[in-house]
Amino acid sequence: MDNILFIINPVAGGGRTKEIIPLIKETMEKHEKDYQIMLTSRPKEAINIAEDNAHKFKTVVAVGGDGTINEVAKGLINENKGTSLGIIPGGTGNDLSRSLNIPSNPKEALEILVKGNKKNIDVGLINDHYFLNIASVGLDAEVVINTEKVKKKVKGKTAYVIGLFNTLFRFRNKEVILEIDGKTCKKDIMLIAVGNGKYYGGGMKVVPMASVDDGHFHMCLIKNVGKLKILFLFPSIFRGKHTKYKKYVEVHKAKNIKIKTEKELYLNLDGEVFPIKNEAFFTIVDYKLNIICD
Numbered sequence: 029m030d031n032i033l034f035i036i037n038p039v040a041g042g043g044r045t046k047e048i049i050p051l052i053k054e055t056m057e058k059h060e061k062d063y064q065i066m067l068t069s070r071p072k073e074a075i076n077i078a079e080d081n082a083h084k085f086k087t088v089v090a091v092g093g094d095g096t097i098n099e100v101a102k103g104l105i106n107e108n109k110g111t112s113l114g115i116i117p118g119g120t121g122n123d124l125s126r127s128l129n130i131p132s133n134p135k136e137a138l139e140i141l142v143k144g145n146k147k148n149i150d151v152g153l154i155n156d157h158y159f160l161n162i163a164s165v166g167l168d169a170e171v172v173i174n175t176e177k178v179k180k181k182v183k184g185k186t187a188y189v190i191g192l193f194n195t196l197f198r199f200r201n202k203e204v205i206l207e208i209d210g211k212t213c214k215k216d217i218m219l220i221a222v223g224n225g226k227y228y229g230g231g232m233k234v235v236p237m238a239s240v241d242d243g244h245f246h247m248c249l250i251k252n253v254g255k256l257k258i259l260f261l262f263p264s265i266f267r268g269k270h271t272k273y274k275k276y277v278e279v280h281k282a283k284n285i286k287i288k289t290e291k292e293l294y295l296n297l298d299g300e301v302f303p304i305k306n307e308a309f310f311t312i313v314d315y316k317l318n319i320i321c322d
């Protein structure tokens with residue numbers, strides 16, 4: 029059965045996903061598709077909705093930001109029924125969609141969905157969390173934590189800028205033991221981003237060489253360059269040009285990566301932050317997720 033379930037996070041993108049509903053209905057009816065729409069009522073519910081419906085629908089579409097996509101993907105991977113994942117970007121960042129060439133304009137994204145071109149993409153696992161886009165440790169995870177604190181008082185980009193400077197002011201470099209496909213080395217880092225996708229933070233091309241379907245992670249490591257130099261590097265990260273500064277930035281390609289530390293590290297997984305004790309183990313799971321994209 030060629031049926032489609034739309035799982036909509038009504039609070040993603042500050043609520044703009046709700047405005048996409050009439051467009052979904054119009055497009056599905058125009059193309060005579062058998063479809064259903066469900067709205068989440070609480071965080072993480074998209075995982076359960078996807079799990080419960082994976083066997084009933086050929087395609088399950090996440091309508092929301094990267095958090096919603098991760099939740100729907102998790103439900104589909106858990107059920108392992110070969111259900112395809114569709115994406116209508118409706119968040120603030122939409123970073124995975126960028127790597128998959130899915131436009132942020134919902135009308136254009138729906139056209140891609142109706143066309144139905146498919147691609148099998150890799151699924152990353154960091155300890156016990158699945159991820160499709162980027163998982164990172166170090167400076168950026170601390171920026172996310174500090175920005176969340178600032179957001180209670182200040183909104184939007186200003187909160188991010190204040191969060192960034194607060195973090196830089198207090199940030200201490202991280203000494204880690206890295207194991208990249210079995211090879212061990214000691215590093216003094218500010219940031220490590222492990223990418224299946226290329227973008228995070230709303231369009232920063234932090235892992236420019238990443239490819240969602242090459243069976244590998246691509247890793248970008250920013251050494252302990254000091255607070256002034258990281259500010260100098262920052263604009264080049266937006267454009268993905270930072271990797272040319274080889275004195276400060278290392279790139280690696282691998283299937284398995286371990287980051288060991290004696291101190292607590294924070295992991296940034298598409299804007300959600302988790303503490304990590306002792307070890308972060310990144311691996312590509314033996315499962316490809318079928319995605320509808322351009």
Ligand SMILES: Nc1ncnc2c1ncn2[C@@H]1O[C@H](COP(=O)(O)OP(=O)(O)OP(=O)(O)O)[C@@H](O)[C@H]1O
Nearest residue numbers: 040041069070071072093094095096119120121122
């Ligand atoms: N009904 C709901 N009420 C409150 N929170 C919800 C609801 N449904 C989902 N959520 C939570 O909303 C959070 C944010 O979702 P999502 O990342 O998709 O949107 P966003 O933050 O606007 O986008 P982006 O990550 O692209 O910036 C997720 O953690 C998700 O669990």
